[in-house]
Amino acid sequence: MKLLTAAQTRALDQATVEAQGITSLELMERAATACTLWLLDELQLAFSTEIHVLCGPGNNGGDGLAVARQLHTAGYAPQVWLLPADKHSADFLLNRQQLPQAIRCQELSARRLPMLPAGALVLDALFGTGLTRPLEGLPATIVKHLNQTEATVVAVDMPSGLLADSPQPAGSAIVRAHHTLSFELPKLAFLMPRNADFVGEWTVLPIGLDQSFIHNTDVDNYFVDAASLAGRLPRRARFSHKGTFGHALLLAGSYGKLGAAVLAARACLRGGVGLLTVRTPAVGYTVLQMSVPEAMALPDPSHDFVTELPELQPYAAVAMGPGLGQEVSSAEVLRQLLRQAGSRRALVLDADALNLLSTHRELLGKLPPDTVLTPHLKEFERLTGEPARDDYHRLEQLRAFCREHRCYCVLKGAYTALGTPHGPMYFNSTGNPGMSTGGSGDVLTGLLLALRADQRLSPLDAALLAVYAHGRAGDLAAAETGEAGLIAGDLVQFIGPALRELEG
Numbered sequence: 246m247k248l249l250t251a252a253q254t255r256a257l258d259q260a261t262v263e264a265q266g267i268t269s270l271e272l273m274e275r276a277a278t279a280c281t282l283w284l285l286d287e288l289q290l291a292f293s294t295e296i297h298v299l300c301g302p303g304n305n306g307g308d309g310l311a312v313a314r315q316l317h318t319a320g321y322a323p324q325v326w327l328l329p330a331d332k333h334s335a336d337f338l339l340n341r342q343q344l345p346q347a348i349r350c351q352e353l354s355a356r357r358l359p360m361l362p363a364g365a366l367v368l369d370a371l372f373g374t375g376l377t378r379p380l381e382g383l384p385a386t387i388v389k390h391l392n393q394t395e396a397t398v399v400a401v402d403m404p405s406g407l408l409a410d411s412p413q414p415a416g417s418a419i420v421r422a423h424h425t426l427s428f429e430l431p432k433l434a435f436l437m438p439r440n441a442d443f444v445g446e447w448t449v450l451p452i453g454l455d456q457s458f459i460h461n462t463d464v465d466n467y468f469v470d471a472a473s474l475a476g477r478l479p480r481r482a483r484f485s486h487k488g489t490f491g492h493a494l495l496l497a498g499s500y501g502k503l504g505a506a507v508l509a510a511r512a513c514l515r516g517g518v519g520l521l522t523v524r525t526p527a528v529g530y531t532v533l534q535m536s537v538p539e540a541m542a543l544p545d546p547s548h549d550f551v552t553e554l555p556e557l558q559p560y561a562a563v564a565m566g567p568g569l570g571q572e573v574s575s576a577e578v579l580r581q582l583l584r585q586a587g588s589r590r591a592l593v594l595d596a597d598a599l600n601l602l603s604t605h606r607e608l609l610g611k612l613p614p615d616t617v618l619t620p621h622l623k624e625f626e627r628l629t630g631e632p633a634r635d636d637y638h639r640l641e642q643l644r645a646f647c648r649e650h651r652c653y654c655v656l657k658g659a660y661t662a663l664g665t666p667h668g669p670m671y672f673n674s675t676g677n678p679g680m681s682t683g684g685s686g687d688v689l690t691g692l693l694l695a696l697r698a699d700q701r702l703s704p705l706d707a708a709l710l711a712v713y714a715h716g717r718a719g720d721l722a723a724a725e726t727g728e729a730g731l732i733a734g735d736l737v738q739f740i741g742p743a744l745r746e747l748e749g
């Protein structure tokens with residue numbers, strides 16, 4: 246699913262009007278109908294519900310007027326509030342003329358603001374993708390008033406005051422919506438952690454926009470849902486053999502942190518790897534053989550840490566990091582790994598391997614192409630060495646980092662972002678807060694290792710599938726355990742079902 250900019254969305258509207266031989270007013274009516282149906286289907290509005298529709302001067306406001314008319318036709322009694330403006334869009338004016346006299350319509354002012362009791366429904370149709378700057382003056386006053394009420398707020402297309410795809414000063418006046426209804430595609434702003442309180446739960450409402458225009462529009466950002474991944478995970482051929490699915494090497498664990506190695510190993514096996522060898526410190530030998538009998542154990546000479554890199558020849562993919570510790574000896578192992586891995590062997594670096602990269606920055610320049618890094622926000626900040634100014638700046642850092650180091654980078658969080666060496670960025674749609682639990686990252690590393698060892702998958706497909714399936718496993722697990730009760734081991738159990746859903 247592509248993420249279009251506000252400007253591209255406007256061009257898409259125009260292309261749709263031309264391609265389908267309709268008027269922009271008819272397109273507005275389509276958008277309004279989609280909103281009205283959502284309100285009636287999802288909110289089960291009682292006819293007695295107090296409904297206030299706040300309308301701005303542009304097409305966002307035009308949507309609001311059309312919805313008010315449709316609700317009135319359906320038997321509801323919405324009140325319309327108009328933001329005073331010197332100029333209005335043509336479709337706003339047409340819908341203003343069509344507004345039935347029976348609908349109470351008042352002009353907003355600092356002295357005349359709607360009283361919004363708890364239980365009231367507010368439709369925020371003040372501003373949408375046409376917002377060009379932070380709100381101030383009366384619009385800001387209205388937004389602040391709205392945010393102080395207990396009413397349920399549904400935003401049309403965008404919560405008013407939020408820019409669709411660019412940063413804005415902290416403290417901007419932005420509607421805090423319970424739901425945001427976005428036409429056809431999500432907006433990049435929906436995926437920024439800082440905007441969560443403004444966007445609320447967001448829903449994409451298809452309104453039949455021109456698919457060929459969307460297909461032909463180049464974008465920098467994608468939203469990854471199941472449909473986006475269709476066909477990327479081929480079914481297993483009947484006569485497959487272990488070699489097809491690769492022999493992977495996992496370098497993980499240290500005294501007191503062997504669980505990370507166990508979780509990553511189990512996840513790798515559940516991810517479908519052909520063979521797995523695990524290198525842990527000697528203390529982990531029995532633990533691994535007992536906990537993960539499907540894996541071969543290759544204990545390090547050291548009792549407590551991984552200090553020696555094994556011969557790499559047998560392995561198609563190597564992952565390093567979970568529970569490793571940051572000993573000098575481990576840094577030497579990383580240095581050797583980067584030197585010996587070569588361009589044909591897939592690499593996955595996580596956790597302490599990333600921290601070692603940050604403390605031995607000269608190693609960053611030695612990453613083989615297509616290495617996959619899996620930092621969380623703090624680890625990423627250590628890698629860049631520069632705290633991000635805001636969510637958008639962090640994404641630009643991610644894009645630049647991946648381009649500079651020709652790597653893939655899974656920046657973990659809500660809507661995990663996958664940076665790629667060639668530029669486009671992919672935002673994941675699966676997962677839940679229950680996954681913020683110790684070991685969740687180890688499971689992702691193991692799953693990623695398995696898919697990178699799979700000779701049939703490109704680095705991009707392996708990373709997209711691993712991130713999606715990891716989150717999906719979390720959603721399936723949370724359905725059983727609840728989010729609070731979810732632990733990393735549960736994720737491992739649901740990797741298989743999550744991958745099965747994706748098999749072409």
Ligand SMILES: NC(=O)C1=CN([C@@H]2O[C@H](COP(=O)(O)OP(=O)(O)OC[C@H]3O[C@@H](n4cnc5c(N)ncnc54)[C@H](OP(=O)(O)O)[C@@H]3O)[C@@H](O)[C@H]2O)[C@H](O)CC1
Pocket residue numbers: 254257258272273276301302303304305306307308334371372373374375376377378379380381384401402403428429454
């Ligand atoms: N395909 C679709 O998604 C469809 C979307 N629709 C709706 O159209 C809006 C976008 O409508 P638009 O008229 O482009 O703009 P807005 O209604 O969002 O904004 C109205 C005007 O507000 C002015 N503006 C911008 N920033 C500010 C500000 N900070 N303070 C005050 N006024 C502001 C701006 O004019 P300026 O000249 O002042 O910049 C805007 O023109 C979209 O969101 C959907 O709701 C279609 O209805 C159907 C298809």
Ligand SMILES: [K+]
Pocket residue numbers: 305369370371372373400401402403404405
């Ligand atoms: K809005």
